[in-house]
Amino acid sequence: MNKLRSGPIVLLTDFGDIDPFTGILKGVILSINPGAVIVDLCHKVPPQDISCGAFMLDTAMDYFPKDTIFCAVVDPGVGSSRRAVLVETCDYFMVGPDNGILWQAARRNIIKNVVHLTQSLYFLSSISQTFHGRDIFAPVAAHLSTGIQPSALGDPGGELTRLVTDEPAHVDNGLILTVRHIDTFGNIGLNLTWDQFKPFLDKGFCLQVNDKVITGYYQNYASAPEGRPFVLNASTGYMEIAVKNSHAAAMTGISRHDKVLLTAK
Amino acid sequence: MNKLRSGPIVLLTDFGDIDPFTGILKGVILSINPGAVIVDLCHKVPPQDISCGAFMLDTAMDYFPKDTIFCAVVDPGVGSSRRAVLVETCDYFMVGPDNGILWQAARRNIIKNVVHLTQSLYFLSSISQTFHGRDIFAPVAAHLSTGIQPSALGDPGGELTRLVTDEPAHVDNGLILTVRHIDTFGNIGLNLTWDQFKPFLDKGFCLQVNDKVITGYYQNYASAPEGRPFVLNASTGYMEIAVKNSHAAAMTGISRHDKVLLTAK
């Protein structure tokens, strides 16, 4: 049995859970490294939503041990000319399509090395046109976990493809924000950091969400009143809209990618 | 690499699966104990439903090995004054908020020791107001799995918060029961044990479920007729209403927390 030489292999995909896709990735990995420790980060990235996958990777990364291998597969361009890459950062390894999904997290952890994955010795022997998670990314992550050097996996990869991130848009007296994510509890994740929100909070703020106006800020769910949407500094480092013991998105009729307006009073 | 000194760490939450929350818990645990064995018990406790989480923990507990560490996080009071606790029972360790989720299972396995988790040395270095699963409960479970003594994790914790459980209500000639859970197959879980049901079965029973009257009892799904709801002694030790190869909850129009009336003929 091979000995594990790395941190865990962490899987992030849009594969969902009604198919055996993620189970197959694990079979491929354990066939190469029977001692691999495999962790599911999330498999419900909305289909083909590279930005959402990139955001999840970025906000989760720091909680994993040094030398973790992230295998991030949201890959609408599978089978096309988009490259397969490995990124070595200060603390981690990341494997996936070069479509932007890795960029945000890799840049923050500082990119040391990018490898264009061309060495088919480390792929499955037969490569499909539609499932490179199984045929390329999982095998490469597994080989890496056995101690194969990044440089052996391909050619110098140059620059990573950047992701166009959705920043708040400035308007008179405020910001137009985008709903980035609705979580399990119905909390509405915004593309607004605490530092961006702070000046509005200090002056008194007004957040327009469809026909509702939100002016309350609380530090946690328990201290808020029932039934009234409020703003909260979420555990991701970004602001969210929540309703105590209730589903904020359903209550406000808001969906992913919708816009909300933040102004100072 | 630290050596695993405990049974597995078992996670039970209402975090769902569309976010990276449960993956992050695992990253935190493996950062502290790279050799930890982590098992997902269930992450689809209905949001904030402490009773449902407590029931799952209680009915699943006995199937895990001695020294398993259960980390149960259904925590609507996160960030408030509710305590974080560790319970040591005859066979197990349980970590979670002291809001009742641990009580039912801990009491049944016999409580030996309660620790109020106050020793921040064993938390993450930065504690959010909204995600103590990540910042407190997972790290404490991980440290415990490396052999840290319960007494090192905080102060003597006194009594656990009790859960108000939903017992059948007595009425003339019968019992008013509560629907506790609808499972994946549509089977309707009742708050009625075999011992409570037995006298009704012996005399002939009548179960009123919305506009349907159920009088059949079968020992398994296969021996029941198609299309007719019946009563069954479920694998949890509680009675359930099922329909062979069909979805009993949809067929009877029943939902979680609804009431049904059991009478003797």
Place this chain on the structure above:
Amino acid sequence: MNKLRSGPIVLLTDFGDIDPFTGILKGVILSINPGAVIVDLCHKVPPQDISCGAFMLDTAMDYFPKDTIFCAVVDPGVGSSRRAVLVETCDYFMVGPDNGILWQAARRNIIKNVVHLTQSLYFLSSISQTFHGRDIFAPVAAHLSTGIQPSALGDPGGELTRLVTDEPAHVDNGLILTVRHIDTFGNIGLNLTWDQFKPFLDKGFCLQVNDKVITGYYQNYASAPEGRPFVLNASTGYMEIAVKNSHAAAMTGISRHDKVLLTAK
């Protein structure tokens, strides 16, 4: 601690994820073999759909290492006279109900030995009428993983129950196909292999799906035009209908088990 003597134990069920059922299987396994490596293949086989489970097992099997133990539980006949079996094939072990779920995969990998699981020493001490996954199949898989010989687990098992598979039906100038599965992305899986499709592709084909006519074939999603359903050779080895960056099943109004007509031009 027992030493792992086998490949991983791979779980395939229709248990879903809103209950603690799959977590309980893992508790049972780790109680018997604390060193077992457990992999979830899929737990969202549609309830009681033996054919779908058999198809998943068959298409996923080859990606797992030699000596993997598959524990496949889609078991509408639980508690009835259907047998519990272990199958030893060239490369693998398979444990489950003898209702056809194992047959397709086992036959392809070549069946060496069938054992009728009768040796209750290797079951849980108390056997329910409704949850043999927990009480029989998981414990047997776990004991097998510790090195117990198949022959010790029961009696010679004779023939496996065969599955009636849904083959394309021949009609004038074409084939009537069945929709076998809709995946997470909305891709429509057909019961049609590449070899069966090839003659139609060579002559020019026409696929009638409800009121839509599909004539396009592409090798991957990226090379197809947006908004138009097309045929693709899926990663399973079977043909599928897809729409680039969209949900083909929703767009065509098709469901599992529906029929579509393939003709040559």
